[in-house]
Amino acid sequence: MMKMKTAASLMTVMSALSFGAFAADSISLEQAQGLQPMGTVTTSGIDASPSDIHQALNDAADAKGAKAYRIIEAREGDNWHATAELYK
Template identity: 55%
Template sequence: MKTTFTFAALGLASVLSFGAAAADLVTQQDVASQNLQPIGTISVSGIDASPTAIRQHLSRKADKEGASAYRVVEAYTNGNYHATAEIYK
């Protein structure tokens, strides 16, 4: 029982810490209104993932590139998934 509680607590802590440091998903209107500066593009691909998982992959990759925000410019799923995003500082 203690082990299950420990894993649940660690899982919750990792979700909370991910949300605190993650790059934000923004729209084109957000880019203009917040005066965000583009710094490049990123893409992720894989085998069958949920939209939430794809956004998490993009956010992590944006973080690694030093971005504070990203905007999805292309995304599709067809057994495999692929998404491309522009990243901003």
């Protein structure tokens, strides 16, 4: 019984670590060649920094199961806005 609990705990930890290892990558147009597009995601935020927008796109891409994403639109002003194309 103790071995099962230890194995279950180990599997939980490994799953959490492997989830982080499969985060979507930000890629260039050249790197996108040969990848299959799977839609887009958009994010915006008032007074957000560029790194906040990048992180929001990354999180949205991960949530959709994307392997990679490429930023196709970004605007700065009072309200940041960015759109990224997702790839499998």
